[in-house]
Amino acid sequence: EFVLTQSPGTLSLSPGERATLSCRASQSVSSSSLAWYQQRPGQAPRLLIYGASSRATGIPDRFSGSGSGTDFTLTISRLEPEDFAVYYCQQYGSSPRYSFGQGTKLEIK
Amino acid sequence: EMQLVESGGGLVKPGESLRVSCAAYGFTFRAYTMNWVRRAPGKGLEWVSSINSDSKYVFYTDSVKGRFTISRDNTKNSLFLQMNSLRAEDTALYYCARADSNVIYALDVWGQGTTVTVSS
Numbered sequence: 001e002f003v004l005t006q007s008p009g010t011l012s013l014s015p016g017e018r019a020t021l022s023c024r025a026s027q028s029v030s031s032s033s034l035a036w037y038q039q040r041p042g043q044a045p046r047l048l049i050y051g052a053s054s055r056a057t058g059i060p061d062r063f064s065g066s067g068s069g070t071d072f073t074l075t076i077s078r079l080e081p082e083d084f085a086v087y088y089c090q091q092y093g094s095s096p097r098y099s100f101g102q103g104t105k106l107e108i109k
Numbered sequence: 110e111m112q113l114v115e116s117g118g119g120l121v122k123p124g125e126s127l128r129v130s131c132a133a134y135g136f137t138f139r140a141y142t143m144n145w146v147r148r149a150p151g152k153g154l155e156w157v158s159s160i161n162s163d164s165k166y167v168f169y170t171d172s173v174k175g176r177f178t179i180s181r182d183n184t185k186n187s188l189f190l191q192m193n194s195l196r197a198e199d200t201a202l203y204y205c206a207r208a209d210s211n212v213i214y215a216l217d218v219w220g221q222g223t224t225v226t227v228s229s
Contacts, residue, residue, distance in 0.1 A: 056215070098146075
């Protein structure tokens, strides 16, 4: 069974700090199939990163993605107040079609 | 403006059926693969089902196979999810989402969701 594991479960930081979120796949995946989403309370998810490292339209450059194989990272260089949310990694594959990680909650310290 | 608007959620008893819908605006609906994704209370996102642009290919997560049916009407820019034999664990906020080949099939447009509650 294919599984994406995100860490940490909760990350407590202050505005202006750097955030590093991890996503580990249970087996190697194509970098092109890895995406990151942000979900704020009461809102729909928003695509941030696709193809492991490409920012989606309108996403600020403080968001960056990296990684390959089984280990991927979302970095937010300088946290803004609106960045405190839940973040999900997601892989597009054959079966299941899409898999999501369990999420990392980024909270204000 | 590209927009997806879900409707049809509600409260049903275990074993009952419900059909949720998603109306698309502001883009060429018939050109895109569409998806249903859900978020159960206190849980994370879970992909439920996908349908390609001409309805030739459909996919389901294991837990809904044989109970849920995804469909679409490209003449009405609409996506549907027929849910039968509903269980308590199907309780969730159901989102429709567009998959775009330009972003390597990531889900780039989402609706606000419709709530399905299964409870006796």
